[in-house]
Amino acid sequence: MITRAQALDLFxxxxxxxxxxxxxxxxxxxxPEGVVSYIIDRxxxxxxxxxxxxxxxxxxxxxxxxxxxxxxxxVIYEKIQETLDLGGxxxxxQGGLHPDLKIEWYEDLFSSIKARYPIHLHCLSAPEVTNxxxxxxxxxxxxxxxLRDYGLDSIPGGGAEILDDAVRHRISRLKxxxxxxxxxxxxxxxxxxxxTATMMFGCGETLEQRMNHLELVRNLQEETGGxxxxxxxxxxxxxxxxxxxVKEEATAVEYLQTLAISRIYLDNFENVQSSWVTQGLKxxxxxxxxxxxxxxxxxxxxxxxxxxxxxxxxxxxELRRIIRDAGFVPKQRDTLYRTYFLNERDVWADPSxxxxxxxPHRSAPIRTPTVKERCKKPRLHVHHVHLSxxxxxxxxxDLRFVAAPTGVGVCMLRTVYRVxxxxxxxxxxxxxxxxxxxRVARFAPLRxxxxxxxxxxxxxxxxxxxxxxxxLVGMVGIA
Numbered sequence: 001m002i003t004r005a006q007a008l009d010l011f012x013x014x015x016x017x018x019x020x021x022x023x024x025x026x027x028x029x030x031x032p033e034g035v036v037s038y039i040i041d042r043x044x045x046x047x048x049x050x051x052x053x054x055x056x057x058x059x060x061x062x063x064x065x066x067x068x069x070x071x072x073x074x075v076i077y078e079k080i081q082e083t084l085d086l087g088g089x090x091x092x093x094q095g096g097l098h099p100d101l102k103i104e105w106y107e108d109l110f111s112s113i114k115a116r117y118p119i120h121l122h123c124l125s126a127p128e129v130t131n132x133x134x135x136x137x138x139x140x141x142x143x144x145x146x147l148r149d150y151g152l153d154s155i156p157g158g159g160a161e162i163l164d165d166a167v168r169h170r171i172s173r174l175k176x177x178x179x180x181x182x183x184x185x186x187x188x189x190x191x192x193x194x195x196t197a198t199m200m201f202g203c204g205e206t207l208e209q210r211m212n213h214l215e216l217v218r219n220l221q222e223e224t225g226g227x228x229x230x231x232x233x234x235x236x237x238x239x240x241x242x243x244x245x246v247k248e249e250a251t252a253v254e255y256l257q258t259l260a261i262s263r264i265y266l267d268n269f270e271n272v273q274s275s276w277v278t279q280g281l282k283x284x285x286x287x288x289x290x291x292x293x294x295x296x297x298x299x300x301x302x303x304x305x306x307x308x309x310x311x312x313x314x315x316x317x318e319l320r321r322i323i324r325d326a327g328f329v330p331k332q333r334d335t336l337y338r339t340y341f342l343n344e345r346d347v348w349a350d351p352s353x354x355x356x357x358x359x360p361h362r363s364a365p366i367r368t369p370t371v372k373e374r375c376k377k378p379r380l381h382v383h384h385v386h387l388s389x390x391x392x393x394x395x396x397x398d399l400r401f402v403a404a405p406t407g408v409g410v411c412m413l414r415t416v417y418r419v420x421x422x423x424x425x426x427x428x429x430x431x432x433x434x435x436x437x438x439r440v441a442r443f444a445p446l447r448x449x450x451x452x453x454x455x456x457x458x459x460x461x462x463x464x465x466x467x468x469x470x471x472l473v474g475m476v477g478i479a
Contacts (some may be wrong), residue, residue, distance in 0.1 A: 023291030050096025110151030125158035189226025202250030263291025
């Protein structure tokens with residue numbers, strides 16, 4: 001743990017590489033397994049009407065503007081369905097602060113989504129929550145509790161910008177203050193919800209004001225432990241009124257330095273995200289050696305930052321490539337960083353490492369193997385395994401094969417797909433060798449795969465690893 005004064009010294013230092021090395025050491029402390037995670041989700045901006053007129057925002061429209069909108073529920077449903085079809089596990093839903101949308105509107109929306117789709121709802125920044133409480137004449141605690149009860153799963157860290165009231169008065173004087181933002185997240189944590197913390201820097205703040213932000217989130221994390229991750233990014237000036245006064249955006253060096261110092265100073269945060277949305281893929285990749293252990297989402301859709309001039313795009317394959325090329329193992333996670341989905345490589349999961357029953361729809365945490373165990377078994381870079389007694393998980397894209405022992409030496413095979421961290425069967429269980437295949441848009445070669453009768457047993461441990469789906473297909477004797 002370093003002090004505030006030491007962190008300020010780092011901000012004033014020109015030893016970028018030394019700072020990065022220390023941040024990388026801190027990353028290894030939290031994540032010694034060498035995994036870098038990412039998520040497949042979508043940003044849904046349900047309205048752009050907003051009463052706050054923030055000078056750094058190019059997305060909002062004033063109430064009554066002909067360019068303003070409120071998305072119909074049917075459109076939101078279509079976006080969620082498309083997200084699931086692309087392998088997504090959650091949606092991040094945020095919008096402007098609408099003066100007429102009371103809590104009943106959100107309760108109806110969230111409950112109807114949950115009734116239709118098994119998806120994680122990571123929604124509503126702190127300013128939105130305070131606005132809902134105000135227009136609905138409710139306390140902050142009652143507002144968050146009701147939203148949680150109707151389907152809200154977690155709260156994003158948006159609306160933080162810089163947690164210093166002097167900065168906030170200059171760039172977003174109508175938006176909630178520093179204490180309001182902290183109160184939303186503290187209350188959510190007290191109610192059992194997890195949230196993220198963010199920081200938008202490079203908007204003309206001083207280093208002291210930047211440190212005020214870091215100190216506040218570190219203190220709140222020490223108090224509640226409710227933050228899952230810290231996500232810093234840089235102000236994008238294009239098309240914004242603030243951009244007329246802030247003439248230059250933060251450089252890649254300043255970004256990497258701030259990312260690294262955040263990782264060092266926020267020693268009670270498990271995850272720190274390296275951003276490609278504002279910085280691009282190459283700087284994001286460098287950030288993985290400056291303390292970052294996550295690259296965020298492929299962002300099927302994003303409207304707010306892009307309106308201010310950030311037009312970077314990335315596919316799942318590109319994110320996995322930059323992670324690999326930086327020397328890490330890419331793993332898909334869920335919104336709360338609880339689950340690593342196995343992808344492209346097949347891992348033998350030892351049932352002795354699982355905890356909890358055999359409920360196939362329940363995540364069972366895996367304890368960390370001892371050094372002796374690691375020497376005997378292939379390392380398993382997984383936080384949770386769905387299907388507690390699964391021996392093998394294989395596949396690409398949205399398709400997963402799970403072989404589970406029946407106890408009589410014959411395995412059962414199940415064709416499954418991912419939804420919100422749960423492996424859902426698409427066909428009834430069949431004996432291994434009689435594989436039931438379903439057309440999956442993201443894995444075209446399987447369309448031609450036909451079911452073949454017969455009963456085949458997996459070789460013992462199969463050398464402990466199967467490298468790809470074709471190896472699995474050959475192993476069970478499918479033509």
